Amino acid sequence: MSLSHPMTFNGVTYRARRAIIVKSHFGISDHGGVMTIDLHLSYPDGGPGLTSIGGYALDGKAVRGERTSTAYGMDYAVKVMAAVGASSWEDVQGRECLALFSVPSSSESDDEDFWGRHPVGIATSDGTNAFFPQTHSAFWAERGTAAPKPSEELSGSQLSQLPAGSSVGFINKTDASSGVAICGGNGLWSATGIGDDLDDYALWARTARIYYLGTVIPAV
Incomplete structure (x- = not known):
């Protein structure tokens, strides 16, 4: 057997x-x-x-x-x-x-x-x-x-593909305000200095230059 x-x-x-x-x-x-x-x-x-x-x-x-x-x-x-x-x-x-x-x-x-x-x-x-x-x-x-290299500028389509825990920095194209955002998954982000348009990454990408900073809490 x-x-x-x-x-x-x-x-x-x-x-x-x-x-x-x-x-x-x-x-x-x-x-x-x-x-x-x-x-x-x-x-x-x-x-x-x-x-x-x-x-x-x-x-x-x-x-x-x-x-x-x-x-x-x-x-x-x-x-x-x-x-x-x-x-x-x-x-x-x-x-x-x-x-x-x-x-x-x-x-x-x-x-x-x-x-x-x-x-x-x-x-x-x-x-x-x-x-x-x-x-x-x-x-x-x-x-x-x-994965993108740190400090690489991202397009709107690239931004939408980042996993939960990805960290990005942004500079507004009109008023030069800046901040940092962290992806929570499913297109949801938490950030400082970005306002009500945070959940709409397509609009966000049109109004700011986005730079990949790294992954702080990678998705499992």
């Missing part, structure tokens, strides 16, 4: 095995001094022995000698908790979950092929939520390169 079963997420089929998180590390790594999350898994039904998943640098490059926190790192931790059904980090260790392996299709009934392999993802025991660190990292990397 096979100890694993196929599960499909986002069109990709993996082999899932029941696992227990026997250790969860969320802190500074001994190698390089970067912030990481590592989950160590055991398999109560037997199989690949003790494996781990994680090890990604969750903080940013050092600024004035100190590494910086990132929205990517926070999102990573949130996604891990969701994938094991935990509401706090303290609840992660000891959780039962599914370890998801990427294995050749010819191995569907051969559990020996799991030896020496590490999982590529984890999921809740019922398979309703899953997390894949490599996919998550690639998504954030692509999102970062696609």
